[in-house]
Amino acid sequence: MASGLPDLAGDEDSLRRFLIGLPPVDPVGLEARAATLATRSIKKQSKLAAIDLAISMVDLTTLEGADSPGKVANLCRKALVPDPGVPQTPLPAAVCIYPDMAAVAVESLAGSAVRVASVATAFPAGRSSMEVKLADTRLAVSAGVDEIDMVIDRGAFLSGQWGLVFDQIQQIKQACGEARLKVILETGELATYDNIRRASWLALAAGGDFIKTSTGKVSPAATLPVIHLMLQAVKDFRALTGEQRGVKPAGGIRSTKDAIRHLVAVGEVAGPDWLDPHWFRFGASSLLNDLIMQRRTQTEGGYWGADYVSID
Amino acid sequence: MDLDYAPAPESAAIGRIADRYLPFIDGEFVEGNGADLESLNPATGQPLTTVSTVSTEDIDVAVASARRAQTRVWSPMSGPERGKYLFRIARLIAERSRELAVVETLDNGKPIKETRDFDVPTAAQHFFHHAGWADKLQHLGLGPDPQPLGVAGQVIPWNFPLLMAAWKIAPALAAGNTVVIKPAETTSVSILVLAEILAEADLPPGVVNIVPGAGDIGAALVSHDGLDKVAFTGSTQVGKSIQSALAGTGRHLTLELGGKGANVVFDDAAVDQAIEGIVNGIFFNQGQVCCAGSRLLVQESIADEFVARLKDRVETLRVGDPMDKNTDVGAINSQTQYARIGSLVDAGREEGAQVWTTSCPLPEQGWFIPPTILEGASPTMRIAREEIFGPVLTVMTFRTPDEALAKANNTPYGLSAGVWTDKGSKAMAMASKLHAGVVWDNTFNRFDPTAPFGGYRESGFGREGGRTGMAAYLEPDEEA
Numbered sequence: 175m176a177s178g179l180p181d182l183a184g185d186e187d188s189l190r191r192f193l194i195g196l197p198p199v200d201p202v203g204l205e206a207r208a209a210t211l212a213t214r215s216i217k218k219q220s221k222l223a224a225i226d227l228a229i230s231m232v233d234l235t236t237l238e239g240a241d242s243p244g245k246v247a248n249l250c251r252k253a254l255v256p257d258p259g260v261p262q263t264p265l266p267a268a269v270c271i272y273p274d275m276a277a278v279a280v281e282s283l284a285g286s287a288v289r290v291a292s293v294a295t296a297f298p299a300g301r302s303s304m305e306v307k308l309a310d311t312r313l314a315v316s317a318g319v320d321e322i323d324m325v326i327d328r329g330a331f332l333s334g335q336w337g338l339v340f341d342q343i344q345q346i347k348q349a350c351g352e353a354r355l356k357v358i359l360e361t362g363e364l365a366t367y368d369n370i371r372r373a374s375w376l377a378l379a380a381g382g383d384f385i386k387t388s389t390g391k392v393s394p395a396a397t398l399p400v401i402h403l404m405l406q407a408v409k410d411f412r413a414l415t416g417e418q419r420g421v422k423p424a425g426g427i428r429s430t431k432d433a434i435r436h437l438v439a440v441g442e443v444a445g446p447d448w449l450d451p452h453w454f455r456f457g458a459s460s461l462l463n464d465l466i467m468q469r470r471t472q473t474e475g476g477y478w479g480a481d482y483v484s485i486d
Numbered sequence: 487m488d489l490d491y492a493p494a495p496e497s498a499a500i501g502r503i504a505d506r507y508l509p510f511i512d513g514e515f516v517e518g519n520g521a522d523l524e525s526l527n528p529a530t531g532q533p534l535t536t537v538s539t540v541s542t543e544d545i546d547v548a549v550a551s552a553r554r555a556q557t558r559v560w561s562p563m564s565g566p567e568r569g570k571y572l573f574r575i576a577r578l579i580a581e582r583s584r585e586l587a588v589v590e591t592l593d594n595g596k597p598i599k600e601t602r603d604f605d606v607p608t609a610a611q612h613f614f615h616h617a618g619w620a621d622k623l624q625h626l627g628l629g630p631d632p633q634p635l636g637v638a639g640q641v642i643p644w645n646f647p648l649l650m651a652a653w654k655i656a657p658a659l660a661a662g663n664t665v666v667i668k669p670a671e672t673t674s675v676s677i678l679v680l681a682e683i684l685a686e687a688d689l690p691p692g693v694v695n696i697v698p699g700a701g702d703i704g705a706a707l708v709s710h711d712g713l714d715k716v717a718f719t720g721s722t723q724v725g726k727s728i729q730s731a732l733a734g735t736g737r738h739l740t741l742e743l744g745g746k747g748a749n750v751v752f753d754d755a756a757v758d759q760a761i762e763g764i765v766n767g768i769f770f771n772q773g774q775v776c777c778a779g780s781r782l783l784v785q786e787s788i789a790d791e792f793v794a795r796l797k798d799r800v801e802t803l804r805v806g807d808p809m810d811k812n813t814d815v816g817a818i819n820s821q822t823q824y825a826r827i828g829s830l831v832d833a834g835r836e837e838g839a840q841v842w843t844t845s846c847p848l849p850e851q852g853w854f855i856p857p858t859i860l861e862g863a864s865p866t867m868r869i870a871r872e873e874i875f876g877p878v879l880t881v882m883t884f885r886t887p888d889e890a891l892a893k894a895n896n897t898p899y900g901l902s903a904g905v906w907t908d909k910g911s912k913a914m915a916m917a918s919k920l921h922a923g924v925v926w927d928n929t930f931n932r933f934d935p936t937a938p939f940g941g942y943r944e945s946g947f948g949r950e951g952g953r954t955g956m957a958a959y960l961e962p963d964e965e966a
Contacts, residue, residue: 197755197756197757197758198754198755198756198908199756199758199759200756200759200760200908200928202759202928202929203756203758203759203760203762203763203928203929204758204759206762207759207762213599213603213811214491214811214812215491215494215811215812216489216491216492216494217492217493217494218492219492220489220490220491220492221492223489223490224489227487227489406758437489438489441488441489442802446487446488446489449487449488449489450487
């Protein structure tokens with residue numbers, strides 16, 4: 175890789191050459207490395223530190239057709255008081271909702287450290303016109319959200335229209351204004367690790383502040399090998415450009431054990447600089463409760479039942 | 487922030503290390519007539535336990551016992567019956583896997599992660615695989631009724647004590663041979679725990695005899711008149727002397743000796759996974775692997791970036807207490823080996839190679855060597871020619887595939903090689919011209935009981951594993 179990133183905007187040929195020129199990924203080797211790192215044994219004070227870090231990285235999420243202002247307000251309350259019995263429990267990073275719920279979330283979390291993230295761009299399929307996607311984004315941004323989680327046009331990506339995908343990310347980034355942009359690759363639909371590596375670099379080069387695995391609506395969602403690949407991408411991107419970007423796995427991370435395996439990968443693949451809620455997030459709904467239960471187990475020495483933790 | 491890993495030690499008590507271990511001869515644990523030896527824990531340098539060793543008279547007893555068992559019990563026994571014993575041994579290894587992993591780590595110094603996830607499960611696999619052959623000898627391509635050779639004398643090294651025991655014992659027994667086996671003097675404990683398993687499996691007395699001792703006992707064993715077959719894994723130097731001793735005796739011989747494996751990385755390789763493979767190739771088991779990928783040959787067009795990324799990765803390796811579940815690189819097996827590795831690295835430095843080591847802090851006691859990379863090596867240097875048998879990687883570059891081949895093959899050894907390229911045609915072309923018994927394509931140090939393993943030239947001859955490995959313990963049926 176040369177020094178610095180070539181200018182890829184508006185130049186489909188350069189973009190294509192750059193993405194094709196990325197080193198290939200060997201699936202067997204990648205999966206073996208991910209499986210080996212997953213055997214790390216994180217115990218005692220390290221486990222408690224990892225749990226607290228993981229809680230502070232959660233984007234507490236509800237993305238259902240049945241969402242209502244009341245449900246979103248409850249979720250925000252949960253974000254502000256994750257464990258009523260233990261006030262020193264860290265707060266999650268953000269609450270993640272649909273654009274039409276953004277105003278409710280912004281109001282509920284006003285004055286707190288918990289951010290509001292909204293999905294946008296015809297989430298989850300992304301099948302609409304660019305006008306609609308931009309309007310969707312503006313709806314959330316005008317409500318005052320801190321972060322936008324967009325989806326890429328997987329159809330366009332898979333048919334090789336990389337310039338189009340690049341351009342769309344740039345347009346959404348512009349519509350975000352001050353809000354940080356997370357670019358959802360929907361890795362489960364990209365099918366190959368080579369595609370995931372190319373999509374990661376494409377999203378980073380187009381200005382995404384985060385690359386995010388999944389919508390949570392497609393299986394497989396976040397897997398450890400995919401996270402390894404994306405962590406390597408942000409590490410290499412920083413080495414090349416000097417700019418640090420974030421990674422967000424989403425979908426399927428439900429247990430503390432899973433979360434800690436991800437943190438091990440963050441520390442050993444990308445490096446300690448990414449062990450920070452500003453640079454790494456978990457998109458999850460049920461994970462927070464498991465982290466809270468495990469936190470109590472660590473601090474109080476006994477297992478808690480699920481009924482002692484609030485369901486939202 | 488940094489996520490420091492708290493110590494996560496496996497419990498040493500699980501190993502149930504005894505005060506004293508005895509030779510296993512004719513189905514009994516008996517006091518040997520040799521001098522006791524102290525087995526040390528390489529992670530501390532402190533005594534772990536005492537092992538009673540055998541004398542040459544004990545070897546006579548063991549060989550006679552193996553002969554009786556072979557002619558009266560084991561060879562006449564039907565294949566399915568022999569298979570049952572081997573399956574039972576395999577299951578017992580699996581059942582006691584955690585204990586065996588701890589024993590091996592305490593006695594050998596390798597990380598518990600490796601003994602737990604590699605050595606012990608693979609040892610069980612070898613027994614499972616060969617148990618299946620016991621009643622299928624007629625399907626090996628050696629005629630309708632191939633015959634066992636008789637009594638096998640086996641000498642194994644200290645780098646994979648239990649696994650090498652399994653590699654040697656399982657095929658010999660499946661084919662109907664009996665065994666007298668000598669472990670390395672620094673690592674006798676795990677094979678003597680295996681002896682407990684053999685006894686528990688009710689293996690008939692004399693089918694396997696285990697005779698701990700030093701090199702003189704090994705020499706006495708391999709030159710014993712009562713043997714039909716000798717199998718040795720160890721250094722090329724000792725292998726050569728065994729071959730001289732056996733010349734003209736008509737006894738069968740297989741040798742698995744040293745190596746200086748080349749790992750060839752082309753500029754179109756999957757770079758991140760190639761780096762993983764290089765790391766695994768040379769730092770697995772502290773590089774104390776005969777097939778280690780100790781010479782990195784990287785295409786000049788990507789060499790600088792590749793080596794920089796490699797160092798970055800090596801920096802994340804955790805060197806330390808082998809009993810800690812998060813340790814990637816453990817202790818060197820013995821003081822002798824520790825000193826030898828150090829002197830070869832010094833020789834490399836004096837000959838002009840640049841020595842780089844990881845900054846990971848090392849424990850204050852025990853025999854630890856940090857993962858080391860020697861850059862600017864030229865093919866004339868000792869470090870590029872001699873087997874180091876430690877966590878030391880020599881880096882050289884090449885420009886064309888022909889140059890890569892010439893450099894990779896420019897060694898008296900011929901055990902292993904690796905090729906890293908995303909292009910299948912290139913990998914196949916290289917594999918067909920590399921002089922090595924094993925060529926790994928886009929991976930390294932992968933072992934499986936179904937895959938024959940062995941070398942050419944100064945790396946020895948004969949194969950272990952799979953059908954070819956069985957053939958090394960059988961006389962083909964002349965009727966075929």
